[in-house]
Structures are given as C-alpha cells and as structure tokens.
Amino acid sequence: MGIGDGVVVGHAKILDNGSDGDRWNLTILSEGYQDAELAQFHLHALELVSALNATTPFAGLLSAINVHRVDIASTNSGADDPTTCGGTGATADTFLDATFCGGGVRRDLLVVDSNLAVSTAFAQVINTHAIIVLVNSPVYGGSGTSGTGVGVAVCSLHPDAFDIALHELGHSAFGLADEYDCVAGAQTLYSGPEPVEPNITIEGSLAANKWRHLVDPSTAMPTMSNEDCDCSGLPSPVPAGTVGAFEGAAYCHCGLYRGEFGCKMRNLKQPFCAVCDDTINAVLFPFFP
Ligand SMILES: [Zn+2]
Structure with a gap:
C-alpha cells in the first residue's frame, strides 16, 4: 500500500x-x-x-x-x-x-x-x-x-x-462550506456561533449579513425562511441569481443561511453563487498579470 x-x-x-x-x-x-x-x-x-x-x-x-x-x-x-x-x-x-x-x-x-x-x-x-x-x-x-x-x-x-x-x-x-442541508444525518436547527466559512452565516438581516455588499437593497432579508425546519423542498421566492439570505445550509435545515437559492456548493449542476464567486475572485486577484 x-x-x-x-x-x-x-x-x-x-x-x-x-x-x-x-x-x-x-x-x-x-x-x-x-x-x-x-x-x-x-x-x-x-x-x-x-x-x-x-x-x-x-x-x-x-x-x-x-x-x-x-x-x-x-x-x-x-x-x-x-x-x-x-x-x-x-x-x-x-x-x-x-x-x-x-x-x-x-x-x-x-x-x-x-x-x-x-x-x-x-x-x-x-x-x-x-x-x-x-x-x-x-x-x-x-x-x-x-x-x-x-x-x-x-x-x-x-x-x-x-x-x-x-x-x-x-x-x-477557497475554504467554502457545503450549502446543502438535506442529507442523511443532517441536523435540523443550527445553534452554534457564526461560521468561519465565507458562504454561510447565521445572520439573515441585511445589516449584519457578511455578504451584504452583494445584496440589492430591494431584496427581502431573509429572502427565504424554512419555518418548518425540514426538507420540504420549498421553491425559490425570487428569480434565479438573486443574492439574499436563503435558510438551509451546511447540513442544517434552519438557523444557517446561504447567499443564493442555487450554488455548486449545494448542487453540482449549478454554477457557483455570487458569494462563492466573490470569495474565489478575492483569492485569485493577487495573481493577476
Ligand atoms: Zn455558494
């Protein structure tokens, strides 16, 4: 071996x-x-x-x-x-x-x-x-x-x-977290401190959210809540590509938000969300010609 x-x-x-x-x-x-x-x-x-x-x-x-x-x-x-x-x-x-x-x-x-x-x-x-x-x-x-x-x-x-x-x-x-929440063994409610990963947060309000610079002021915050804290598969209330705070991320159905409804860190077939894009850009920026 x-x-x-x-x-x-x-x-x-x-x-x-x-x-x-x-x-x-x-x-x-x-x-x-x-x-x-x-x-x-x-x-x-x-x-x-x-x-x-x-x-x-x-x-x-x-x-x-x-x-x-x-x-x-x-x-x-x-x-x-x-x-x-x-x-x-x-x-x-x-x-x-x-x-x-x-x-x-x-x-x-x-x-x-x-x-x-x-x-x-x-x-x-x-x-x-x-x-x-x-x-x-x-x-x-x-x-x-x-x-x-x-x-x-x-x-x-x-x-x-x-x-x-x-x-x-x-x-x-790039230090990104998984953004999916519905997997076997997932916990329901997140109750820990603010995660270090740049693409998940406990803060659903615009004022405290760490990717608020990417959020249009007209977007409701939080943008989508999972009030039953389950895997019911709610549809997105906003058009694809809207940046906001969508509840459910990092194996938790509620208590943690992600930046878009879809993202490659949630579903392999999706593009990276704007928050993940922003993180990748920040890491690579110093290496530009
Ligand atoms: Zn993402």
Missing part, C-alpha cells in the same frame, strides 16, 4: 500564464493509472482545464492560473472499493492509496493519502497553491480537505467528475 505501489514519472505545465512565482498554481496528480494509462491521464487533465475554463468565475480568472500535471504510475489500476459501503470489493495497489468509502460510511467519499499527495505535489511544483487528484475509476466519488497548508481535492472519472472536482476545490482551495 502507498509509496511502494507506484513511481513519479515526471511533470509538465499544461496551462502556462507566466512564472510560477507570480501565478496561482493548480497541480493535478494522477492516481490509479498504470504506466501504460498515463496518456489517458494527460487527456483527462486537459479536459479538467477545459472544464475550469467553462466555469464561472474561473473562466474570467484563468490568466491568474498555471496548471501543472504530475504523472504518477501506480502498480494497479483504479481504487479500493470496500463492500462495507456497498462497493465491489475491488482492491488496487496505488501510490496514493485511493479508496471509496472513506471513514466507512459513504461509498462516494473517495479519499487518498493527502499528506503524500501534498509532499508529492510540492516535490514537483514548489509553488503549488491547490491540488486535484484524478482517480482512474468510473465510480461516482470525491472529497475535499483543506487541512493545514494546501488543500487536496479528489475526484474520479464519473461523468460528473469535473463538477465534483470544482465543488471539492471550493472546499480545499
């Missing part, structure tokens, strides 16, 4: 917008690709850059970003898929030890040895700011860890993989 189950073959800069010292560097690692499959990884990494270029706000920020690819050849192809979570029971000897069912509860929680991912990325690209690990498996899954220093986003090759990667990058590189 692990570092003995593969070898770093090399690296390449696949989006070059200038010196690494001046740009925000995204480093993509291959995981669960055998040596003969690395040509496929090269294509998958380019497809990920295309997905980035097709996603707001990255589309307008790309000149601030360099993207690097690190080629790691693993002994076996794929990832572990334990039966504990309903997986196939497949096992694979891979460099970063990728496995579904991380933590033993959900099959779609696809995790890797994130410390090894970070040290491997930095050994090849010293200026790395964010890491995405592409796992060579078609099974749906991903994860994002912010940890200390540079965060690690993980995704598979499922058709939704790049939406997963961008959602996980939201966590790992």
Whole structure:
C-alpha cells in the first residue's frame, strides 16, 4: 500500500500564464493509472482545464492560473472499493492509496493519502497553491480537505467528475462550506456561533449579513425562511441569481443561511453563487498579470 505501489514519472505545465512565482498554481496528480494509462491521464487533465475554463468565475480568472500535471504510475489500476459501503470489493495497489468509502460510511467519499499527495505535489511544483487528484475509476466519488497548508481535492472519472472536482476545490482551495442541508444525518436547527466559512452565516438581516455588499437593497432579508425546519423542498421566492439570505445550509435545515437559492456548493449542476464567486475572485486577484 502507498509509496511502494507506484513511481513519479515526471511533470509538465499544461496551462502556462507566466512564472510560477507570480501565478496561482493548480497541480493535478494522477492516481490509479498504470504506466501504460498515463496518456489517458494527460487527456483527462486537459479536459479538467477545459472544464475550469467553462466555469464561472474561473473562466474570467484563468490568466491568474498555471496548471501543472504530475504523472504518477501506480502498480494497479483504479481504487479500493470496500463492500462495507456497498462497493465491489475491488482492491488496487496505488501510490496514493485511493479508496471509496472513506471513514466507512459513504461509498462516494473517495479519499487518498493527502499528506503524500501534498509532499508529492510540492516535490514537483514548489509553488503549488491547490491540488486535484484524478482517480482512474468510473465510480461516482470525491472529497475535499483543506487541512493545514494546501488543500487536496479528489475526484474520479464519473461523468460528473469535473463538477465534483470544482465543488471539492471550493472546499480545499477557497475554504467554502457545503450549502446543502438535506442529507442523511443532517441536523435540523443550527445553534452554534457564526461560521468561519465565507458562504454561510447565521445572520439573515441585511445589516449584519457578511455578504451584504452583494445584496440589492430591494431584496427581502431573509429572502427565504424554512419555518418548518425540514426538507420540504420549498421553491425559490425570487428569480434565479438573486443574492439574499436563503435558510438551509451546511447540513442544517434552519438557523444557517446561504447567499443564493442555487450554488455548486449545494448542487453540482449549478454554477457557483455570487458569494462563492466573490470569495474565489478575492483569492485569485493577487495573481493577476
Ligand atoms: Zn455558494
């Protein structure tokens, strides 16, 4: 298991917008690709850059970003898929030890040895700011860890993989919280302090809300309340794209607000909301040419 189950073959800069010292560097690692499959990884990494270029706000920020690819050849192809979570029971000897069912509860929680991912990325690209690990498996899954220093986003090759990667990058590189509330095990009422994440808040009033600079003064605040504190799936009371305070976020049905009705941090198929856009912009702004 692990570092003995593969070898770093090399690296390449696949989006070059200038010196690494001046740009925000995204480093993509291959995981669960055998040596003969690395040509496929090269294509998958380019497809990920295309997905980035097709996603707001990255589309307008790309000149601030360099993207690097690190080629790691693993002994076996794929990832572990334990039966504990309903997986196939497949096992694979891979460099970063990728496995579904991380933590033993959900099959779609696809995790890797994130410390090894970070040290491997930095050994090849010293200026790395964010890491995405592409796992060579078609099974749906991903994860994002912010940890200390540079965060690690993980995704598979499922058709939704790049939406997963961008959602996980939201966590790992930009410190965004999940904005969904209706998942198994979710709590109903949030009663803690103001969260540190920039895209969720306990403050539904305009005066106290932390993204009030994005809210039109004519928008009701809070904009949508979940008075029954449940998963009833209320429709939005305002047109899509309206910024306000919508109750339900971060696994809590009430007591926490998000900035728009829809967002990629709530639903993979949605664009990032204006609050998340604003956060991503703020992180990347210093790296503009
Ligand atoms: Zn958002």
